Amino acid sequence: MNLLGTVRIDLPAFPVTIRKKRGRHVKPAPFAYKKVRSLDEAVALLGEKDAKLLAGGQSLIATLNMRLSSPSLLIDINGLDGLSSISGKGGAVEIGALARHAQAERSDVIAKHAPLIARAMPHIGHPAIRNRGTVGGSIAFADPAAELPACLLALDGEVDATGPKGKRTIKAQDFFRGLFETALAPQEVLTAIRVPAADKGARVGFAELARRHGDYAIVGLAASARADGKGLSDVRLAYFGVGNTPVRAKKAEAALASGNIDAAVAALDLDPNDDVQATARVKKHLAGVLLRRVAKQLLEAGS
Amino acid sequence: MSGYALEIALTVNGERVSERVDARKTLVDFLREDLALTGSHVGCEHGVCGACTVRVDGEIVRGCLMLAAQCDGATVDTIEGMSDSGEIADLQAAFEQRNALQCGYCTPGMLAAAQDLLKRGAVPSRDDIREHLSGNYCRCTGYHAIVDAVEAVAQARAKGR
Numbered sequence: 001m002n003l004l005g006t007v008r009i010d011l012p013a014f015p016v017t018i019r020k021k022r023g024r025h026v027k028p029a030p031f032a033y034k035k036v037r038s039l040d041e042a043v044a045l046l047g048e049k050d051a052k053l054l055a056g057g058q059s060l061i062a063t064l065n066m067r068l069s070s071p072s073l074l075i076d077i078n079g080l081d082g083l084s085s086i087s088g089k090g091g092a093v094e095i096g097a098l099a100r101h102a103q104a105e106r107s108d109v110i111a112k113h114a115p116l117i118a119r120a121m122p123h124i125g126h127p128a129i130r131n132r133g134t135v136g137g138s139i140a141f142a143d144p145a146a147e148l149p150a151c152l153l154a155l156d157g158e159v160d161a162t163g164p165k166g167k168r169t170i171k172a173q174d175f176f177r178g179l180f181e182t183a184l185a186p187q188e189v190l191t192a193i194r195v196p197a198a199d200k201g202a203r204v205g206f207a208e209l210a211r212r213h214g215d216y217a218i219v220g221l222a223a224s225a226r227a228d229g230k231g232l233s234d235v236r237l238a239y240f241g242v243g244n245t246p247v248r249a250k251k252a253e254a255a256l257a258s259g260n261i262d263a264a265v266a267a268l269d270l271d272p273n274d275d276v277q278a279t280a281r282v283k284k285h286l287a288g289v290l291l292r293r294v295a296k297q298l299l300e301a302g303s
Numbered sequence: 304m305s306g307y308a309l310e311i312a313l314t315v316n317g318e319r320v321s322e323r324v325d326a327r328k329t330l331v332d333f334l335r336e337d338l339a340l341t342g343s344h345v346g347c348e349h350g351v352c353g354a355c356t357v358r359v360d361g362e363i364v365r366g367c368l369m370l371a372a373q374c375d376g377a378t379v380d381t382i383e384g385m386s387d388s389g390e391i392a393d394l395q396a397a398f399e400q401r402n403a404l405q406c407g408y409c410t411p412g413m414l415a416a417a418q419d420l421l422k423r424g425a426v427p428s429r430d431d432i433r434e435h436l437s438g439n440y441c442r443c444t445g446y447h448a449i450v451d452a453v454e455a456v457a458q459a460r461a462k463g464r
Contacts, residue, residue, distance in 0.1 A: 027329070028327040030307055032306055032326060033309060033326035033370065054370075057368055057369060058350060058368050061329070061370065062349035062350050062368060065349055066348075074326070076372075126353070126438020127363060127416065127435055128356055128416065129350060129368070131362040131364055132364050132368065213434060214437045215351075
């Protein structure tokens, strides 16, 4: 015992005998739970009214706890085989939908061939969140302030989805449709994402401002480009936290390709809304700050 | 396995447990209410504060963002198990010595997150410690004493190897 109270808990020797009592405290509204063993089973069950997929659950379960969402059925896809590999394939990096953020963070393939995603990873939540959260879940949930949707857009990546009619591939630019809204049909399951593998001429940049490290962004920027002599070409700037979806800043992209950072900042044509974190005016200012930081990263050789 | 209530069997702090749980019950509520393991605390209940941090199959998770039903077959370690096994005795002593807690509400989660970093073996920088604990709110200490405690234990463990 010390002045502060009981830090050391004097309990019987390991293992603790568990005393059982019945608790009734639950936060979410009632739902049924089904752990599926195949993708087909998941697709079929998505046909039931108000069914939802449960992957990492790091956003979904929070919304259930607050009753912002009340599905009738949770389809737990965590047991599905073959959806969590990370591999280099034909000039692309493919990340299975169920790959955990922590797995992507540790992946040599991503560190070497998808450096933008590697840079974004430490900004996604906190270690305990990254141990559960999945890459596919972040993309499918499409939070406008999340890192990975912006990375996918900046890299001109694509998404694989499987539904009742089979498999299809959707380009990132067609995937994010609105606030938490994607091109996925109600019965489609996102199975993988793919981004082009970075080669010698690839440049990437990433910066984010958040209240606390790991929190959702106030404003963030994921960028890719190609080294072109001493300058850049194919600049893609994907902002997050400034609209309903990740947003390209196309006028600034053109200005940055011509080598003028001041002009690129002046050309930023973002139209953020005020939110709980910052006013639109502050967000626009911060977007310029981030552009300067990211431009520096893009222009550094070997970024 | 499906339905509004399910039978689950798991190992909690080394002890086999079989229970029938509501599908909607979170892991931390299951631990606290059904197993009376009240060392894991419930703070924000949406993944922000880290007070409910426990280990599932060796990795720290948010106890409020996992369902008990998802832990069928899993091995769960709570602060009670980590404490009684002696695994974090040095960390607990350092927290005590350095006043790395006042009200103690965040402490079980803070200890679990700190141990997760320390068991990797290397001596982390203060920045690494702050980053690893960034998902655990403490509203009393201002964190400085917590970082001191974790750093001291990292150095002591490195010397002891």
